[in-house]
Amino acid sequence: MxxxxxxxxxxxxxxxxxxxxxxxxxxxxxxxxxxxxxxxxxxxxxxxxxxxxxxxxxxxxxxxxxxxxxxxxxxxxxxxxxxxxxxxxxxxxxxxxxxxxxxxxxxxxxxxxxxxxxxxxxxxxxxxxxxxxxxxxxxxxxRLPAIEPVGPVPGTPVHLTAPADGEPRMLTRIRALLAKAEATGYPQEAEALTAKAQELMARHSIDEALLADRTHRGDVPGACRIGVDAPYETAKAILLDAVASANRCRAVWNSAYGFSTVVGFEPDLEAVELLHTSLLVQGTAAMTRAEAAQRAAGRKRTKTFRQSFLLAYAHRIGERLTLATEQVTAEQVTAEQESATRAAEEGVGGLLPVLAAREVAVADRTDRMFPETVATRVRGATDAEGWTHGTSAADAARVPGGRGAADGPGGTDRRGRIRPAR
Incomplete structure (x- = not known):
């Protein structure tokens, strides 16, 4: 033959x-x-x-x-x-x-x-x-169905706006701060490290937005996928949605395939990936410690405790991150107003219009990628002790900003965008 x-x-x-x-x-x-x-x-x-x-x-x-x-x-x-x-x-x-x-x-x-x-x-x-x-x-x-692409397929020429020669120094600093926050056993230290990381993320995002506007770089929103694994995937998806929203991105959860697609400008996507991973590690560690204390006291309903814990954690973290971003933005706007004359002479646009334009671009890209998404209200927290411990854990990992109103179990109305299964 x-x-x-x-x-x-x-x-x-x-x-x-x-x-x-x-x-x-x-x-x-x-x-x-x-x-x-x-x-x-x-x-x-x-x-x-x-x-x-x-x-x-x-x-x-x-x-x-x-x-x-x-x-x-x-x-x-x-x-x-x-x-x-x-x-x-x-x-x-x-x-x-x-x-x-x-x-x-x-x-x-x-x-x-x-x-x-x-x-x-x-x-x-x-x-x-x-x-x-x-x-x-x-x-x-x-049998894999067609899904929304988040980038080119291999072999497609990729046109970079700048040489991809390692990650920016700011991201390296942020990554190091979050690694320390995950490793420490002291809540106060984790709080300070996470707070500093979020502050750097917000400033880095604003700096990149202004630079792109000043140089007419033509940046457009991109997208990435982040895994949302069982168990308690609803609470984890809500946490990711909170992190994305606070960093000027949008997240759409595909529950059937276990991931969320996050849409935003590249510096913000990088921030979401880093911060979400760190907060999930910190929240899971805090939940394990709180659950151990509950078991030592004779409690056995761990599933409802965990679910309520993570929902409360996601809800409160969302408040903290949003306040932190608003605080940094307000500081930048104030600084901009103080140097308005110099900015006008240099032909620099205002910060708020730049951020508003980017928000519109992100919303438009999300709507084009996911024309069939629906918003859903989650009311899954039924355990008072789990909610209380989850809120406390979020406070321990808090970012700069004032305290928001605390809801009780079952009171969260966090809305998330979900892509219907086809």
Whole structure:
């Protein structure tokens, strides 16, 4: 048999295996039988391995074209499959990514995270088990629907306004402050560190907005996705919405696929990613400590306690962050008014019109990306002690600004934008 004949036979084996898997509808009881049939065909034909891998890389590329990114797909694999599938996914993505000279922003970190998991999850299996895992992964990939893209697909030329030579020094300082806030065991120290980080974020955002306006840089809003994982995903999505709103962004939660899409200008998106991650770490640690104290006192209703804790934490954090942003903005406006003559001579526009224009641009981009979103009211806090402890934890992580009115359990009416499932 010639090499051409061998390749043709391998392709036919892969076609038959995939046809057996894809012939069953999602959720159909015959789906498992189709995977077993396909895995048996592949296990018996080692010559089909290369063609099977090539098909997998095509499915990965199809996911990119449908709007998905590495972290998005990895999140689904962790949720719906398991470790071997994640390793296989990481290998496919790494092989497919090598085809491109350039990758979209944020992809380098996502690929590095997947590669780290691949290295941490050695996978050894017989041929049938291996083929089964491959087909289960491929079935997930081909059934991914089209979603709103947040950036170009790999290989698309990316035009940068400035050389991407490391992150700005301000972000490095913010990252260091938040890392210290997460690591300290003293609430007062965490409070001071987080407060300083939020202040720097707000000032950095204003500086970037004014610079873009002064230099006519032509910045436009972008978008990124942030995972919102179970359990208590509603409260976590509300926390992310609060952080996004305070940093002049908008968040839209896709509950079906476990992420929120955040829309905003790049400096603000970076701030949201950093601050949300840190506040979630701080809030989870505080919840664990409070829950331990509750258990020591004989309490057992931990689920309602956690839910109420996180809802209260998100509600109060939203108040704190918004007040902090307003305070920094007011200080900048006052400083601008004091130097109005110099600004007029230099042809510098006012801060408030610049920020208003950016807010309109973000709203327009969000509405174009998500024309079918709905606002929802969440009333899920039913545990008074959980609410009280969550509010206290938010105060411990507070940012500059006065105290807002505290609602009781069930009193939050935080509204979030949710993309309806299709």
């Amino acid at each position: 010639t090499d051409k004949d061998t390749a043709g036979a391998a392709a036919r084996t892969v076609e038959r295996a995939l046809a057996a898997v894809l012939s069953a509808r999602a959720g159909d009881a015959g789906s498992a039988d189709g995977i077993d049939t396909g895995a048996s065909l592949l296990a018996a034909d080692p010559a089909a391995d290369a063609e099977l891998r090539r098909r997998g890389e095509q499915f990965v590329r199809l996911a990119w074209e449908r709007g998905w990114g590495p972290a998005d797909v990895g999140r689904l694999v962790r949720r719906d499959l398991d470790g071997p599938h994640l390793r296989l996914l990481a290998e496919l993505i790494a092989a497919e990514a090598r085809r491109y000279e350039s990758l979209p922003p944020r992809w380098a970190a996502q690929l590095a995270d997947l590669d780290a998991e691949r290295e941490a999850r050695p996978y050894r299996a017989d041929r049938f088990s291996y083929a089964t895992s491959v087909l289960e992964l491929y079935l997930l990939l081909v």
